[in-house]
Amino acid sequence: MKYDYAVIGACKAGLTAVETLRERAPEASILLINGEDRLPYKRTQLTKKLASGFSPDDFSLKDEGWYSDNSIELWNNTRVLEIDKEKHELICSDGRTAVWGKLLIATGAIPFQVDIPGREFVKHLRSAADTEILRAELLSCRRVAVIGQGVEGVEIAEQCRKMGLEVHLTGRDSRLMQRWLNQRLSGKLLSLFKSEGVHCSFSRDVSNITKEGDHYRVHSPGEVLEVDIVLASTGIRGNPALAEALGIYGKKGIACDTSLQTRIQDIYAAGDAVEVPSGWPRGLWHWAEYQGRTAGMNMSGESQKIENIPTRLKCEPFGKFYFSMALPDVNEDDKSTVFFDDKRGYLKIFEREGRSVAALMEGLSKDDSKILEKGIHQGMPAESLASSFI
Ligand SMILES: Cc1cc2nc3c(=O)[nH]c(=O)nc-3n(C[C@H](O)[C@H](O)[C@H](O)COP(=O)(O)OP(=O)(O)OC[C@H]3O[C@@H](n4cnc5c(N)ncnc54)[C@H](O)[C@@H]3O)c2cc1C
Structure with a gap:
């Protein structure tokens, strides 16, 4: 079988790339290879549902019909074993083979x-x-x-x-x-x-x-x-399988330029699999999504570059909500204000040249964290951003 685009790895980066390709190239043939035994799912739920348990389709990102409705060929429960960069061919563990025009490797990370x-x-x-x-x-x-x-x-x-x-x-x-x-x-x-x-x-x-x-x-x-x-859980590194054999693995992931193009023509990479410059985020769901979108755009002929965008993390251990945004990007010169640290919880906002650039919050709600995130993206002054919560 011959496809215009093939994507290896069907989690946030791979699936977002596929969605982006479908939007931009409505007629293109697209193959998505899913190495796991169930439909692509929200991996972040695994550490949140370990105690309760879950069924195979509990966190599916799309239902089965979405793939056929969007003419995406989905190969489930099979892993790519080999990529022939000259013939543009790949071979899967179940014996299936495919020829691709452009290829995305979104094979995620392995535990360090x-x-x-x-x-x-x-x-x-x-x-x-x-x-x-x-x-x-x-x-x-x-x-x-x-x-x-x-x-x-x-x-x-x-x-x-x-x-x-x-x-x-x-x-x-x-x-x-x-x-x-x-x-x-x-x-x-x-x-x-x-x-x-x-x-x-x-x-x-x-x-x-x-x-x-x-x-x-x-x-x-x-x-x-x-x-x-x-x-x-002691960190991750980009999945070396496939990439090492192609000679495109760096120290901690697949080496790419900021367009997410590897040095092999027509082969791109995205998500946790990729080696990013030191100090940049990695191992985050929305970062994998951002890369998947950028790679999809570039594979369809656009010219987008990834940047070190502000990243955020939410978690809710024992029912207490914690939110942290862009903390690694804070400089010593940034002004910081703790707006409250009491029964309601905690709110600290960091400001640079009158614009909010980072925040820490505990005890409020997920909706509050969305307001905070939006305010930082818009660069609102810290006082007026905090006034939404006081
Ligand atoms: C338990 C856990 C909890 C997390 N919690 C959070 C959180 O709370 N917040 C947050 O922002 N991030 C969290 N993360 C990180 C987030 O899930 C990842 O950053 C994100 O899933 C990366 O997406 P990805 O598509 O790059 O790779 P992955 O999600 O790793 O997906 C890669 C896919 O490629 C497949 N694959 C690999 N090799 C092959 C092959 N040869 N052939 C076919 N398929 C292949 C894999 O099986 C996998 O399905 C968590 C991660 C884990 C593991």
């Missing part, structure tokens, strides 16, 4: 594995199928160690606690979600975790993990955790 003795005992969570297996295993456990205090580690720890497990959240960072929260909000989150019975330890480099009969010991200086299962 800590390089320590016993790393083979550590479990990671990336796909819905992994999560289902892990959930079944957790149901028969009593104690869990979660390594990594970033947002995913925080969410996994919260979900394990909701399942009634004894939870130990540990790792190298000196506080919770340190990339996204300031000292004050990390502290508030820690108090919440302690009140919910999660054991947290910080600044601990896990040195090794040993298996002792049917349980594990997680060793770090000054601490040994004895648990039934070890989970980790």
Whole structure:
């Protein structure tokens, strides 16, 4: 079969590229290859629904009819094993082959594995199928160690606690979600975790993990955790499969220019698979969407470049809503004002030359975070933006 466009990987980046291509090229033939065992779904839900469980189509991004209605050829549950860049051909694990005009690699990320003795005992969570297996295993456990205090580690720890497990959240960072929260909000989150019975330890480099009969010991200086299962969320890197064989893999992902074009003509990349300049965001749902849209536009003949846009993160551990926007972009010279830090929650806005550029919020609602996000995009003065909440 011959297609004008083929997209490998059917999550946010791949699917957004497909939607963009369909809008811009109504007559084009488009193939979307989905390596997973269910329709493309919202991956971010996995760490939020670990405790409750879910069915295969619970977080589908589109229903099955959308693909046929939009003349998208969707190959489910098959993985591309090989790409022939000369013949413009790809080969899948189920034996199907396709010839493409332009190709997008949107194969996501793989978990970064800590390089320590016993790393083979550590479990990671990336796909819905992994999560289902892990959930079944957790149901028969009593104690869990979660390594990594970033947002995913925080969410996994919260979900394990909701399942009634004894939870130990540990790792190298000196506080919770340190990339996204300031000292004050990390502290508030820690108090919440302690009140919910999660054991947290910080600044601990896990040195090794040993298996002792049917349980594990997680060793770090000054601490040994004895648990039934070890989970980790210690960062990601772009998926090297396919890209390494094509010679387009950099250090942490697929090397591309800002048009998301690799150095092989007619091959593009988008989403978590891509290596971005240091300091730029990665591993975020809306960032993958932005890249998917940009790649789709460029594949259809436009000329768009990605930029370091302000990114945001929302999470709601134990029912308390946290929102952080553009915090990594804040400069020392930016003015910052805490508008409240009381029973209602917390609001801090950062301002540069009279325009809001970043914000931190806790305790308000998702709708409030949308107002905040819009205000920052519009560069509203901090005072008038904050007045919406006071
Ligand atoms: C558990 C979890 C929770 C998260 N929570 C949040 C959150 O709260 N907020 C947030 O902003 N971000 C969150 N993220 C990050 C966000 O989900 C990712 O940034 C986003 O999914 C990246 O989209 P992507 O399309 O680039 O890649 P992915 O979502 O990784 O999708 C890549 C797809 O390509 C497939 N694939 C790989 N190789 C092949 C092949 N050879 N052939 C065919 N298919 C292949 C994979 O199976 C996968 O389906 C979370 C991620 C995880 C894992």
